Amino acid sequence: MTSGTVILLTGILCAMACALPGTFLILRRMAMMTDAISHAILPGLVFGYWLAGSANLIVGAVGATAAAILTVTLVEALQRTRRVRGAEAMGIVFPAMFALGTILISRYFANVHLDTDAILYGNIEFSAFERLVWSGRDLGPQSLWVMSILLFINITTLTLLYKELKISTFDPELAQSLGFSPVLIHYLLMLLLSVTTVGAFTAVGAILVVALVIVPAATAYLLTDRLIEMMVGSALIGALAAIGGYWLAMGIDSSIAGGIVTMAGAFFGLALLFSPNQGLVAQRHRARLNKQRFALDLLVMHLFTHERTADEYSESSLGHIGAALHWSPDEAMRTIQRASDRGMVVHANGNVVLTEQGRHYVQRLSVMNRVQVQ
Amino acid sequence: MSTLHDLIFDYTLRNVALGGMLLGIVAGVLGAFAVLRRQALLGDTLSHAALPGICIAFMITGSRESLVLLIGAGIAGWIGTWILLRTVNATKLSEDTMLGVVLSVFFGVGILLLTYIQQTNNANQAGLDKYLFGQAASLIAKDVATFAILGIASLSAVFVFYKEFKLLSFDPEFLASLGLPVRRLDLALTSLLVVAVMIGLQTVGVVLMAAMVIGPGTAARQWTDNLRTMLVLSGIFGGLAGLIGAVVSVQANRLPTGPSIILALTVIVMASILFAPEHGIIADWWRSRTRRESFKRALESGERP
Numbered sequence: 296m297t298s299g300t301v302i303l304l305t306g307i308l309c310a311m312a313c314a315l316p317g318t319f320l321i322l323r324r325m326a327m328m329t330d331a332i333s334h335a336i337l338p339g340l341v342f343g344y345w346l347a348g349s350a351n352l353i354v355g356a357v358g359a360t361a362a363a364i365l366t367v368t369l370v371e372a373l374q375r376t377r378r379v380r381g382a383e384a385m386g387i388v389f390p391a392m393f394a395l396g397t398i399l400i401s402r403y404f405a406n407v408h409l410d411t412d413a414i415l416y417g418n419i420e421f422s423a424f425e426r427l428v429w430s431g432r433d434l435g436p437q438s439l440w441v442m443s444i445l446l447f448i449n450i451t452t453l454t455l456l457y458k459e460l461k462i463s464t465f466d467p468e469l470a471q472s473l474g475f476s477p478v479l480i481h482y483l484l485m486l487l488l489s490v491t492t493v494g495a496f497t498a499v500g501a502i503l504v505v506a507l508v509i510v511p512a513a514t515a516y517l518l519t520d521r522l523i524e525m526m527v528g529s530a531l532i533g534a535l536a537a538i539g540g541y542w543l544a545m546g547i548d549s550s551i552a553g554g555i556v557t558m559a560g561a562f563f564g565l566a567l568l569f570s571p572n573q574g575l576v577a578q579r580h581r582a583r584l585n586k587q588r589f590a591l592d593l594l595v596m597h598l599f600t601h602e603r604t605a606d607e608y609s610e611s612s613l614g615h616i617g618a619a620l621h622w623s624p625d626e627a628m629r630t631i632q633r634a635s636d637r638g639m640v641v642h643a644n645g646n647v648v649l650t651e652q653g654r655h656y657v658q659r660l661s662v663m664n665r666v667q668v669q
Numbered sequence: 670m671s672t673l674h675d676l677i678f679d680y681t682l683r684n685v686a687l688g689g690m691l692l693g694i695v696a697g698v699l700g701a702f703a704v705l706r707r708q709a710l711l712g713d714t715l716s717h718a719a720l721p722g723i724c725i726a727f728m729i730t731g732s733r734e735s736l737v738l739l740i741g742a743g744i745a746g747w748i749g750t751w752i753l754l755r756t757v758n759a760t761k762l763s764e765d766t767m768l769g770v771v772l773s774v775f776f777g778v779g780i781l782l783l784t785y786i787q788q789t790n791n792a793n794q795a796g797l798d799k800y801l802f803g804q805a806a807s808l809i810a811k812d813v814a815t816f817a818i819l820g821i822a823s824l825s826a827v828f829v830f831y832k833e834f835k836l837l838s839f840d841p842e843f844l845a846s847l848g849l850p851v852r853r854l855d856l857a858l859t860s861l862l863v864v865a866v867m868i869g870l871q872t873v874g875v876v877l878m879a880a881m882v883i884g885p886g887t888a889a890r891q892w893t894d895n896l897r898t899m900l901v902l903s904g905i906f907g908g909l910a911g912l913i914g915a916v917v918s919v920q921a922n923r924l925p926t927g928p929s930i931i932l933a934l935t936v937i938v939m940a941s942i943l944f945a946p947e948h949g950i951i952a953d954w955w956r957s958r959t960r961r962e963s964f965k966r967a968l969e970s971g972e973r974p
Contacts, residue, residue, distance in 0.1 A: 321762075326769040327710055334876060376950060378942050382709040382765075383887050390880030391935040394928030397802070401925050415801055415876075416780045501876075502717065503780070506773030513766050549784035556777025563770060573760045 298423035301436045303541050305422045306555055308442035309498050310507050310533030315449045316487050317512035318526045322464050327382065328367070328485070329508045331389040333492045333501040335366035337396030337414060340496075345403070352437065356493050363489030366392060367482075393501075417500030417552045438498055445494040452487055453526070460484070461522055499552040506556040507533060510563050517566040517573045532562055590630045592660060593620055595639055598649045599657040613645050675919075682919045684808045688816060689911030689930055692872050695820040696865040697885030697907025698827060698900050703862055704886035705838040705896075711750070711859070712882030714772040715866045716875045718749030720779025723800055723870075724786060733796060735812045739867040742800075746863045749775050776875070803874030805915065805926035816868045823861045827900070834858055835896055872911075873927035881907065884934040891945035906941075910934035 296304075320326050339362025340355050347354035366388055373384035396414075422438035434440070453460070463470035463477045470477050488508070495504045515528035536559035544554030568576050597620060601610035609615060617627030631647055634640045639653035649657075675682050696712075703711055719742035726741025727733070749771045757764045783797060799807055827834060836844040837854050845851045862882070869878045885907035889899045914930030943950050 321766050324763045324765045326763075326766045327713075330713065330769060330772065373942075376942060378891060378948060378950070379887055380707070380709070382707070383704060383883050386709050386713060386879045386883035387887060387935065387938055390877045390931050393876055394880075394931040394935075397925055397928045398932070401923055502773060502776050505769055506777050509766060509769040510774060513762055513770050516762065516766075517760060544781065547781075547785050548788045549782075550780050553777050553779075553781030553784060556774060557781050560770075560774030560777060563774065567756060567760070575759060578759060 296423075296436075299541075299545075301423035301439060302419055302551060303538065305419055305436070305438040305442055305498055306537035306541055306551065307534045308439070308446050309419075309495050310511065310537040310555065310559075311530040312442060312446040312449050313491055313495050313504065313507035314511040314515075314529040314533035315453055315526060316484065316491055317508040318515070318522070318529055319453075319460055319464055319484055320488065320508065321512045321516055322522075323484075326509045326513075327385060328370075329488060329492065330502075330505045331370065331385040332363045332366055332485075332489055333496065333504045335389040335392035336360075336362045336489075336493055336496060337393050337501070338362055338399060339365075340493075341396050341399045345399075352441070352497075359493040359496070360486075360489050362392065363492060364486065367485045367489070413500060415500050415502055416550055417496070417498050417503060419498045419551050422498060441494050442498070445491060449487065449491060452483075456480070456483065499555070503552045503556050506559055510556070510559040511536065514559070514563045514566045517563075517570045520572075533559070536562060587630070587633065590620075590622070590626070591634055591637075591639075594630050594634055594647075595649060595653050595657050596660070598640065598647060599654065602649060602654075608646065611646050611648065613642065613647065616647060679919075680810075681806060682916070684810060684813050685805045685919055685926055686912055686915040687813050688805055688808045688872050689915035689926065690908045691813070691816045691820045691911070692865075692868050692881060693885065693907030693909065693911030693930070693934075694904040695823060695868055695907075696878075696881040697889075697903040697905075698824060699858075699862045699865045700882035700884070700907070701886035701889060701900050701903040702827075702834060702838055702858055703882055704890065706858075709883045709887075710768050710879065712862060712866060713879035714749060714753065714768045715746040715863055716870060716878035717772040717779075718775035719743070719746045719866060719870055720776055720800065720875065721745050721782055722779075723797060724779055724782035727786065727797060728782070735871060736815050738797075738800075739815075739870065742870060743863050743867050745775065746866060747860065750859055750863070800870045801875055802925070803870065803872050803877065803927035805872045805918070808871065812871065819864050819868055823864045826857070826861055830854070830857070831897075838896075873930055877927050877931045880931050880934055884910070884931075884938050888934075888938045888941035891941040891948045894947075906937050907934070910937055 317326075317329075320329060336359035339358035339360070341358075342362075343355040343358025344351065346358070369388045370381070370384045373379045373388065374381050379387070419438070423436050425437045427434040427437040427440050459470070459475055459480055462473065463475070463480045467477045470480070491508070492504050495507060499507060511533040512525065512529040514532050515525045519525050519528060537555050539561075540553075540555030540558035541551055542554075543558060544551040566574065568574055571577055594616065597616065598611055601607050604610075610619065613627075613631070614624075616622070616631070617624050620627070622630065631640065631642060634647075634653070635642060637652075638650055639656055640647050640649055642648070677683065700712060703709055722741035722743070722745025723738045724741075725745070726738050730737050732738070753764070753767045753771045756762055756767050762770075786797065796807070833844065833849060833854050836847075836849075837851065837858060841851055841855075844854070865882065866878055869881050873881055885903040886899070888906045889902035892902055893899050910933040911930055913933040915926055917933070918924040918926040918929040941949070944952075946952055
């Protein structure tokens, strides 16, 4: 495998592994927990490296996972004192852990294999060169092994716990009454998130892990309401972001992790604008249709109210309608045009007159809205 | 005594200590509002969202002036907040999710731009990455002066609009019913937080800024129920953490300043949660113990407690 293929595969596997638990974090409104965990694992990682005497993958990962679990526990303990809210507890605990990690590095491990920049944005660029060697045999790039195992763990756990997670996410009371503990499920999810963060940390660093966990899942959530579609979709979006980001970064010769996140962000932006249901464009379109519809209703109601009354003639004149309904002349003309396109009114000699169809429409409208028209 | 002497006459220590204190005071006061308004993690998102702004400001102007870069940072942070609020209002995504999305995507774009700038071999580029971890030791007198002006301006704004901000934090509906522009005041208070983050980037860096915003306010809230007292205490706690962290880091060799400040702040927060006279855990425990004992005594003697 060429170095480029290894990087690309690492990126794809990593993005997919991160996106899967991200779905549940978003639905449970715990997205920022990823941010807290990904920073807080630093002292554990450093401590693990110190214990092992080198940048040992497994000892480092154990230390980091321990630090992650410590963080979750500390945040919840602080919350339980009822003196600090959840977000504040996070914002106090993870910077403290990160600060501790940075101090440990600068004071005792200035020469250890832990580049401070890599902490923030990883070094996926070197993933082809770090090999997994087992009793003298080269088993291939270490990152591919790590990411494959990670993806396998996440798929297996989420498949096995799918029903439990689903119920406890959407209806914790039901979950409790069915006899499985939401607390246990919460901690299992946190454990899974910790393992994922630790695994992905080496490839993309502390902050970009947050992006890979949250952004594809958030994008998928904008596109669908079904849980299973959201999970599959987020994994696919993550993989696409990895591919696109790789080429983007290669094209302008800069950080691949940065490129992947930028692509993920671009997909999110597209979904935010163009999602058929949640998208801003669709929402604006719907709002405009509603406004037009409302104007149309108002117009025919107005005509109907004054039909066969003394002021019918003056109330239905082209000039007066706009003034009566507080429309600009332009708006009034457009609404009248739309109404006549639908055959509800005809306008001749400067006056607008309801047709039979228009009258029928008003009657239906008044029944629907339970209003008495004359 | 020698510390005091150095604090006045040692150029680096003076700048670092002043920078740390200024940051602590400004972030403390404005962070207190963020904590009260349940926007604690907004500071975290703002500081991360600043990175692409710094890079773009550098790419456009080619300048390494703190003020130029920090203005870029402020604009980017501001855009990030706007996207965040707009999306939370318009879609089903929760605030928590959008905090994470804005934080990480802006930061990712920032990393892409930062590495791009570093590759293009611009002799002037060195030093942009000091905003990642903060590099208080690189603070020069001019930076500190800039911080002082920004800080005094934003604290004056809090002073002038104290009543409005107070209502905004506790009862925005009432504020609206008075006919005051709620959205504009909201924007103003958020923009002031952006200023605090701008000051913090060079001193403590992107990551640790979250604690500078949340810590002092959380600590101060344990000691008082009065907003005015809370703001003053919050500023004092922040300033104290900045000063202690800076002095310790410069005196103890090879201790990075940002992390030292944060650890000093963490100690203050924890101490407040434990020892505050009214809301503190120990006071609480002591009160319930005395109550229990007096109740027990009353039961034994058969009198009404």
